[in-house]
Amino acid sequence: MLSFIRGLLSIGHWTKSAQGQKGTLVMEHEDYRRLIQLEARVHRMEAMMQALLVRLGIDPAEVTPQEEPQEARAIRAVLLSGDKIKAIKLYRELYGVGLREAKEAVDAMEGSLRG
Numbered sequence: 001m002l003s004f005i006r007g008l009l010s011i012g013h014w015t016k017s018a019q020g021q022k023g024t025l026v027m028e029h030e031d032y033r034r035l036i037q038l039e040a041r042v043h044r045m046e047a048m049m050q051a052l053l054v055r056l057g058i059d060p061a062e063v064t065p066q067e068e069p070q071e072a073r074a075i076r077a078v079l080l081s082g083d084k085i086k087a088i089k090l091y092r093e094l095y096g097v098g099l100r101e102a103k104e105a106v107d108a109m110e111g112s113l114r115g
Helices: 002-014 019-055 070-080 084-095 099-114
Strands: none
Touching: 019 084, 019 099, 070 084, 070 099, 084 099
């Protein structure tokens, strides 16, 4: 799925055809870029919810689905290896967000690992 999305994000490099087609492809590019940003926001909200559950004394495992997205597993693995900067870079690459958003999301993920 990520390779498909990355391919769509690079669509601007090979849209040298008719103007009508280019407009359609650019719109799709913006749609997928927005989709990635929204996915990042959902991940941050999930991390905040987990932090709230822990603070309220509720075991997040009881209310959290057991299957973790492949992207989150990859970021978590890098984080567990001790390379937080690489985890932030990977988060930014996968979800197309800014440095601040990626750092906040990785910090929340790191907090859930400690908790």
